[in-house]
Amino acid sequence: MNKTLEEQRRQLPAYAVRQNILNCIQTSSTLILIGETGSGKSTQIPQFILESGMLNKGMVGITQPRRVAAITLSKRVSQEKMRQLGDVVGYAVRFENCTSENTKIKYMTEGILLREALNDRFLKKYQYIILDEAHERTVNTDVLFGIVKSIQKERSMFRMQELKIIIMSATMDVDHFSKYFNNCTVLYMPGRMHQVQVMHSKHRQDDYMFATLVTLFEIHRTAPLHHDVLVFLTGKDEIESMTSQIRNITRSHDLAGQPPLRAWPLHSALPAQRQLEAFQRSGENYRRVVVATNIAETSITLPGIKYVIDTGVVKTRKFDPITGLDSLKVTKISQAQAWQRTGRAGRESDGICYRTYTANEYDLFEKMTKPEILRCNLSSTILQLLALGINIETFDFMDKPPRDSIEVAFKQLKQLGAIKSVQNPQLTETGHRMSKFPIDPIYSKIIISSPKFECVNDILDLVAILSTENVYCEPNQNNRDQATAQHSKFQTRYGDHLTLLNIFTEYKKHNKSKQWCTEHFLNQKSLQYAFEVRQQLAEICDNVNVSSQADSPHHNVDQIRKCLITGLFNNVAELQQRDNHYIVMANRQRAMIHPSSVLSGYHANLNGFSSSSNGNGIISNMGNKLKDAHNQKANYVLFSEIVHTTQVYLRTATRIEPEWIQEVVPDCGYASRINNNQL
DNA sequence: GAGCACTGC
Numbered sequence: 001m002n003k004t005l006e007e008q009r010r011q012l013p014a015y016a017v018r019q020n021i022l023n024c025i026q027t028s029s030t031l032i033l034i035g036e037t038g039s040g041k042s043t044q045i046p047q048f049i050l051e052s053g054m055l056n057k058g059m060v061g062i063t064q065p066r067r068v069a070a071i072t073l074s075k076r077v078s079q080e081k082m083r084q085l086g087d088v089v090g091y092a093v094r095f096e097n098c099t100s101e102n103t104k105i106k107y108m109t110e111g112i113l114l115r116e117a118l119n120d121r122f123l124k125k126y127q128y129i130i131l132d133e134a135h136e137r138t139v140n141t142d143v144l145f146g147i148v149k150s151i152q153k154e155r156s157m158f159r160m161q162e163l164k165i166i167i168m169s170a171t172m173d174v175d176h177f178s179k180y181f182n183n184c185t186v187l188y189m190p191g192r193m194h195q196v197q198v199m200h201s202k203h204r205q206d207d208y209m210f211a212t213l214v215t216l217f218e219i220h221r222t223a224p225l226h227h228d229v230l231v232f233l234t235g236k237d238e239i240e241s242m243t244s245q246i247r248n249i250t251r252s253h254d255l256a257g258q259p260p261l262r263a264w265p266l267h268s269a270l271p272a273q274r275q276l277e278a279f280q281r282s283g284e285n286y287r288r289v290v291v292a293t294n295i296a297e298t299s300i301t302l303p304g305i306k307y308v309i310d311t312g313v314v315k316t317r318k319f320d321p322i323t324g325l326d327s328l329k330v331t332k333i334s335q336a337q338a339w340q341r342t343g344r345a346g347r348e349s350d351g352i353c354y355r356t357y358t359a360n361e362y363d364l365f366e367k368m369t370k371p372e373i374l375r376c377n378l379s380s381t382i383l384q385l386l387a388l389g390i391n392i393e394t395f396d397f398m399d400k401p402p403r404d405s406i407e408v409a410f411k412q413l414k415q416l417g418a419i420k421s422v423q424n425p426q427l428t429e430t431g432h433r434m435s436k437f438p439i440d441p442i443y444s445k446i447i448i449s450s451p452k453f454e455c456v457n458d459i460l461d462l463v464a465i466l467s468t469e470n471v472y473c474e475p476n477q478n479n480r481d482q483a484t485a486q487h488s489k490f491q492t493r494y495g496d497h498l499t500l501l502n503i504f505t506e507y508k509k510h511n512k513s514k515q516w517c518t519e520h521f522l523n524q525k526s527l528q529y530a531f532e533v534r535q536q537l538a539e540i541c542d543n544v545n546v547s548s549q550a551d552s553p554h555h556n557v558d559q560i561r562k563c564l565i566t567g568l569f570n571n572v573a574e575l576q577q578r579d580n581h582y583i584v585m586a587n588r589q590r591a592m593i594h595p596s597s598v599l600s601g602y603h604a605n606l607n608g609f610s611s612s613s614n615g616n617g618i619i620s621n622m623g624n625k626l627k628d629a630h631n632q633k634a635n636y637v638l639f640s641e642i643v644h645t646t647q648v649y650l651r652t653a654t655r656i657e658p659e660w661i662q663e664v665v666p667d668c669g670y671a672s673r674i675n676n677n678q679l
Numbered sequence: 680g681a682g683c684a685c686t687g688c
Contacts, residue, residue: 066685094687111687119688140686235683268684293683315683328682372685380687438687469682536687595680602680645682 005080012040013190014048021045021187022052025128028185029152030165032177035189037343041168042069042132043077046105049128050088055104057161058127063110065138066299067093074098074107094438095532110140114147115438118387122151128164134177135169135336136298137371139381146396147388149181171336173368180398194346196308200359208311209238211356213245215309219354220287225259227306228281229289230296232341234315234330239265242291259286266292266300269470272525275300297340301347308345310338312357312365318375321404324570324587326377327644334369338362371399378409379441383418386427387435415668416445416567433544437537439467446567447537448546453563455556456541456548462497462560464534465504466640466652468526475521483521490618491598494557495637495654497564498619499598501555504530506618555619561656562664564638569665571639573650574658574674582637582650585670591642594649599634636674 009015014035024031035041046060064070074091081089090099091107099106110131117123129148134141145167152163167177178186205211212231219229233239243263250261264278278290279302290302294314314333319326333341338355345351355362373381378401382392392406410422418431418441427435430448437444443463450459465471475483490502507527510516517524541547552559565572573582573591582591593600640652662671 092688097688108688109686111685114686115688136685138685237681267682269682295684297684299684317683330683384687467687533687594682596682600680643682646680649681651682 009040009044009080012044013038013193014040014044017187017189018044018048022048022054024185024187025049025164025166026054029156029162030149030167030181030184032167032169032174032181032184032186033189034169034171034174034186036170038193038347039189041189042073043080045130045166045168046128047077047080050104055127058125059103060105060128060130061113061123061126062105062107062130062132063113063141063144064107065110065133065136065141067109068299069133070107070109071096074105077105077107095536110138110144111438113144114140114384117147117151118384118435121389122155122158122160123148123163124160126163127161128166130166130168132168133170133298134167135171135368137369137373139372139376142371142373142398143381143385145180145398147390149396150390171339176398194348195350196342196346197350197352198342199352199354200362201354201356202358204358204361205356208313208356209233209242209245212242212309212311213249215354215356216246216289217249219307219309220258220261223287223307225285225287226304228287228302228304229307229309230302230305230344231289231291231309232296232311232314233291233293234311234313235293236267236269239267239291239293246289246291261289262286263289263291266290266296268293268295269474271470271473271523274474278302294337296344297337302344303348305344305347306349306351308341308351308353310341310353310355312338312355312361316375319377319405321377321402321408323589324408325589325642325644325648329644332365334366335362336368338365373397373401374399374405376405378405379412380439382406382409383413383431383435383441386413386419386425387432392425412570413441415570416441418445433546436540436544439463439537442567443467444567446564447541448544449566450563451547451550453556453559454550454552455560455563456546457551458501458555458560459563460534460537460541461504462501462564464537465500465527465530466497467533468530470523471500471503471526471530473517473521473523479521486520488603489520491603492619493598493655494561494619495599495634496597496652497640497654498557498560500652501560502618503527507531557619558657561638561654562660564654565656565660565664568638568640569661569668571642571650572656572661572670573637573639575633575635575637580633584642585673586668589642589648591648591650593637593639593653594643594651597651597653599637599653599655601633 046062049055049060070091070093074089075085078085078089086098086100087102089105090103092099092112093109131144148165155163174186243265246263266278312333313330316331317326317328342353345353410425413419414422418434419425433448434441434444447459450456490499492498514524570586573584575582595602634655636656636658637653638656639650643649658674661674
């Protein structure tokens with residue numbers, strides 16, 4: 001058993017260049033290592049360092065963009081070393097630290113290393129830091145680039161132990177990377193394990209859904225039984241439409257002599273159980289086709305895939321600093337992404353990738369995916385950098401974010417009271433406390449304000465549940481009404497925030513029961529995650545003196561909503577009676593309330609519980625006296641998110657009273673405008 | 680009438 005593990009190790013491409021790699025690591029302080037999936041770089045390089053005796057003090061730290069990867073890699077490597085997980089080889093991710101004094105190789109998420117840097121300015125624990133999957137260019141990867149580079153320099157300046165940096169990546173813009181790391185050595189490792197043949201469409205396709213269907217049934221007609229197919233589409237709607245079309249075609253056409261074709265959807269909104277169904281083959285005599293979003297590009301690896309159909313599109317989120325608007329739009333993938341998708345056909349054996357776009361179109365794709373740091377809201381990242389004592393103006397970004405993004409982030413941090421001024425972005429006392437929370441500054445501000453509103457516990461519940469997505473379970477077609485009925489039990493006319501708070505409160509009251517979740521069509525995994533976030537936030541509260549001692553013994557819905565305004569004051573919108581649209585007060589942006597919101601008007605059937613706010617129980621609808629007034633659309637709402645999809649939508653919205661703005665944030669810039677318009 | 684994917688000692 002162990003012998004085979006060792007044999008497997010020796011067969012990896014990384015093993016063949018072992019000595020070469022070690023020589024390079026020894027002679028250079030920074031090394032870029034390029035190797036494709038299957039080369040064994042993530043599991044082998046840390047072991048090579050350990051076995052070579054080059055590790056004399058400290059650890060090898062190796063970062064991953066995703067939790068699951070950090071955990072599975074450390075499991076694999078501890079097996080290969082024949083040691084218990086958490087001994088010589090361990091991992092650390094949010095909520096879980098599986099390391100010990102003996103740990104020499106530590107796998108972790110990028111976020112963990114960033115948080116560690118906050119408490120250990122020079123990351124003294126580490127002699128080697130390996131940043132893996134660097135080509136993905138997540139915000140955290142980019143921030144870590146700058147941080148480890150500067151720590152390396154400082155450690156050498158102060159004559160501390162040298163920090164060795166290894167950047168590992170699949171394909172990437174080598175020149176750009178090497179230049180940034182002072183023209184360091186670049187080492188290429190032998191290619192992937194299996195061949196994938198790429199077939200481009202001969203002609204331009206107007207309808208990639210149709211092209212996908214044609215390609216799929218051609219594969220189905222000709223390929224051997226167990227050759228499964230993976231299709232990349234952009235979102236839930238497309239995936240549902242595709243799987244139902246596949247079912248209809250297989251049902252209505254005579255596919256005599258062919259094995260059945262079964263389609264499985266795969267996207268993040270599905271509960272864990274249904275994601276597993278797509279992963280596992282449940283029988284022998286059919287062909288499986290998995291229709292997925294880009295979740296199957298990196299996060300989930302499906303076994304048995306021989307064919308990939310790549311539509312060349314993806315849904316991406318982009319932040320516009322001028323309008324403050326997030327947009328979620330279908331865009332063309334990059335060439336690097338196309339190859340990532342192609343590789344999914346060659347995980348276990350040779351495969352084929354069909355691209356429903358022409359070779360010409362491919363040539364016009366961007367070479368690399370734009371780094372996330374260039375297209376996201378930076379307030380959280382900048383608060384963290386400031387807490388590290390970093391000057392943003394001089395920070396050595398590999399790709400510097402746009403001026404507007406940085407300015408908008410400073411402005412927001414100033415408004416939240418986290419920095420002294422935009423010109424002098426020094427952290428205030430509040431800013432220091434805010435930076436301790438691993439959440440968006442808007443919400444850390446709300447938590448810090450909560451003792452004043454005597455609702456610390458409710459706010460912690462609320463922030464915890466807001467940090468998870470997909471609280472509601474996707475019902476099937478046949479139990480949609482049932483799910484709606486169950487969900488409506490939690491709804492209140494106050495809006496979505498207090499509805500979510502109800503769900504979380506009830507979840508805890510029912511001892512986090514799995515069965516209770518199933519009965520109420522709620523996602524147990526998400527609620528459990530929220531529970532753990534809640535615990536973590538409460539611990540941090542203790543450390544930064546946010547005390548719940550003064551908390552009101554009952555839910556005080558007005559105080560909770562006022563407290564939310566202390567962070568979300570820029571997210572307040574006013575109803576335009578004229579056309580039933582909302583206008584965001586801070587920037588005059590026109591928007592609609594998202595149809596999924598309790599306040600959208602599509603949820604007329606708000607049952608609630610019978611009495612009004614009853615002790616620590618569920619927050620129900622308002623008393624009958626007020627009820628009629630509140631059946632109308634809310635005149636003022638506060639929202640968590642504004643996203644441009646098919647329209648500009650406010651998501652997760654709560655009804656507020658206009659006079660609260662003057663009371664809570666008199667300096668917000670639009671308070672007077674509200675008062676003048678009132679009554 | 681409708682949400683890509685990640686992450687945080």
